[in-house]
Amino acid sequence: MKNLFILAGGKSKRLGFDKLYLKISNQSVIQLIDKSIGGLFDKKFIVVKNGHIEFEGFEVIKDKVNIDAPVAGVLTSLMVTRTNKNFIIACDMPFVKKELVEYMLSFDGYDAVVPYYNGYFEPLFCVYTKTFLEKALDFINKDIFSLSTILQNSNVKKIELDEILRFDPFLESFRNINTQSDLEEANERFRRSLSNQV
Known part of the structure; x- marks a missing residue:
């Protein structure tokens, strides 16, 4: 059994609206993520801080932890x-590569399986197991909320750059949308990808 969780977070200060409602070429980013990787999972969830959404095939759940940080999701x-x-996965990553996620899901025996390149983790593009929860709660009780810090102190499988590039040579999976400029670029990238398919 494998589950998918899309973290919708809350209102983006730079975008001026909740990323939950992000759209590219009239398709929600959640829909694009689902089209790419939804078929890999037995159950699919959207985690929201607030707001309301209904999405076919997904169960919507609200944050159960009162922490204003990604670790809450x-x-x-x-x-x-x-x-x-x-x-x-974060809800603002529309170009996720299915093959990379399949590769990450193939590993067993770790608290987490996470891309790691240029000295940084990608904690919101990560396979987490139940064992990570207990370790994370220990850190939360010490007022440490950084996912990267918790990952550094856990039993993780790092997906290194050479592994990532086999499945995603341009690192598109990790392109997220934080600004209006990012959104415009994502729309243009999506249009180009469609024209290349014709």
């Missing part, structure tokens, strides 16, 4: 899930 996901492998 990860903790909520791991509290809800009944399975050990859980792919957790």
Whole structure:
């Protein structure tokens, strides 16, 4: 069993609206993520801080942890899930590569399987297991909320750059949308990809 959790977070100060409602070429980013990787999972969830959304095939859950940090969505996901492998992704990453996610899901025996390049983790593009929850809660109790710090102190499989490039040579999976400029660029990238398919 494998579950998908899309973290919708809350209102983006730079975009001026909730990323939950992000659209590219009239398709929600959540829909684009689902089209790409939804078929890999037994159950699919959207985790929201506030607001309301209905999305076919997804169960919507609200944050169960009162922390204003991305770790809240990860903790909520791991509290809800009944399975050990859980792919957790931010809702603003429209270009996720299915083959990379499949590769990450192939590993067993770790607290997390996470891309790592240029000295940084990608904690919101990560396979988390139930064992990560207990470790994360220990850090939260010490007022440490950084997912990267928790990952550094956990049993993780790092997906290094050479591995990532086999499946995603331009690192498109990790392109997220934080500004209006990012959104315009994502729309243009999406239009180009469609024209290349014709």
